Amino acid sequence: SQQGEEDPQALSIQEGENATMNCSYKTSINNLQWYRQNSGRGLVHLILIRSNEREKHSGRLRVTLDTSKKSSSLLITASRAADTASYFCATDIKGAQKLVFGQGTRLTINP
Amino acid sequence: SAVISQKPSRDICQRGTSLTIQCQVDSQVTMMFWYRQQPGQSLTLIATANQGSEATYESGFVIDKFPISRPNLTFSTLTVSNMSPEDSSIYLCSVEKGRWTEAFFGQGTRLTVV
Numbered sequence: 001s002q003q004g005e006e007d008p009q010a011l012s013i014q015e016g017e018n019a020t021m022n023c024s025y026k027t028s029i030n031n032l033q034w035y036r037q038n039s040g041r042g043l044v045h046l047i048l049i050r051s052n053e054r055e056k057h058s059g060r061l062r063v064t065l066d067t068s069k070k071s072s073s074l075l076i077t078a079s080r081a082a083d084t085a086s087y088f089c090a091t092d093i094k095g096a097q098k099l100v101f102g103q104g105t106r107l108t109i110n111p
Numbered sequence: 112s113a114v115i116s117q118k119p120s121r122d123i124c125q126r127g128t129s130l131t132i133q134c135q136v137d138s139q140v141t142m143m144f145w146y147r148q149q150p151g152q153s154l155t156l157i158a159t160a161n162q163g164s165e166a167t168y169e170s171g172f173v174i175d176k177f178p179i180s181r182p183n184l185t186f187s188t189l190t191v192s193n194m195s196p197e198d199s200s201i202y203l204c205s206v207e208k209g210r211w212t213e214a215f216f217g218q219g220t221r222l223t224v225v
Contacts, residue, residue, distance in 0.1 A: 030211045040148075040201055042117075042216040050211075088153060092211055097142065099214060101154040 004089055004102035012108040019076040021105040023089030024069075030092040032065055032072050033099065037086045046074075046087075079109045113138055113206050117217030124194055124224050131190045132220045134204035139184035144214070145177070148201040157202075160187045194224045 004025035013019055023032070031050045035043040049056045049065045049072065056063045062075040076083055086106050090099040114137040124130050134143065142161060146154040157177055158166040166179040181187045191198055201219045208215075 033213055035216075040219065040221065042115075042203060042218040043154075043205075043214075045213040045215070048213050090214075097210070098144065098156055098159060100156075103153045 004091060004100065006087075006089060006102040006105050008105060009103065010106045010108070012110060013079060015079060015081055015109050015111050017079055019079050019083070019107055019109075021074045021087055021089075021107070023072045023074070023102050025072075025089075025091045025100075025102075026070065027091070028094040029067070030094055032063075033090045033092065034061075034063060034072075034074050035088045035090060035101075037088065037104075039085075043088065076107075079107075081109050081111050083107060084109045113140065113208060113215040115204060115206065115215055115217040117204055117220060119220055120218060121221040122223070124222065126195050126224055128194055129190055129192045130194065130222060131188050132202055132204070134187045134189070134217055136185045136206055138208075140206040140208060141184070142207055143181065143187045144205040144207075145179065145187075145189045146203045146205060148203060148219075150200070154203065157189070191222065194222075196224045198222065199224050 006023050033048045034046040037043045047058045047063050049063050060077045065072045086104045088104045089102040116135040118133045145157040148154050156169050157172045158168045160166045160179050160181040162181045162184050178190045203219045204217045205214045
């Protein structure tokens with residue numbers, strides 16, 4: 001399967017703590033993207049990191065990319081109850097005009 | 112950005128019937144994508160819909176089961192044909208404004224087949 005692996009599959013933390021999710025993939029990429037999905041609704045784009053970038057920040061989000069290990073991580077700092085959602089990584093694969101999604105991490109923030 | 116209106120948002124259908132899902136974008140886009148998300152699972156690409164040409168289907172998906180129309184640069188439909196309970200899923204349309212950029216998604220159609 002081309003789909004990447006994400007871990008953990010589920011993560012439950014207290015509000016205010018940091019949440020880290022990891023994504024691994026199998027092929028060469030143009031970029032890697034992270035999305036959030038609330039309760040089976042549409043996906044919302046969070047951040048895009050290109051293959052020649054190693055780290056990117058957006059507000060409370062920090063994404064890293066290690067192309068040698070074919071892996072990425074998403075860090076959400078100072079989590080809030082509203083961050084409760086499923087998070088998916090998606091790889092824009094070289095030579096293919098499509099995104100391939102990972103299995104997702106279900107994040108629960110407990111108040 | 113792009114705003115996508117997807118209809119219906121949900122439906123309950125009898126097995127053996129067909130449902131057509133509409134996706135309307137607020138701007139012209141070259142590429143539109145249709146995904147299926149089975150319960151508790153990730154997104155799987157069904158097909159890529161390009162205006163003026165036949166849709167390109169991924170392995171495991173066929174045109175007879177999932178016919179797609181793309182009559183212009185702002186609109187597409189996906190039909191789920193001869194439905195069975197195994198087709199119960201969320202179906203999502205998506206667009207990209209340019210190569211190697213982020214995707215924008217509709218709110219999804221939650222389909223239940225009984």
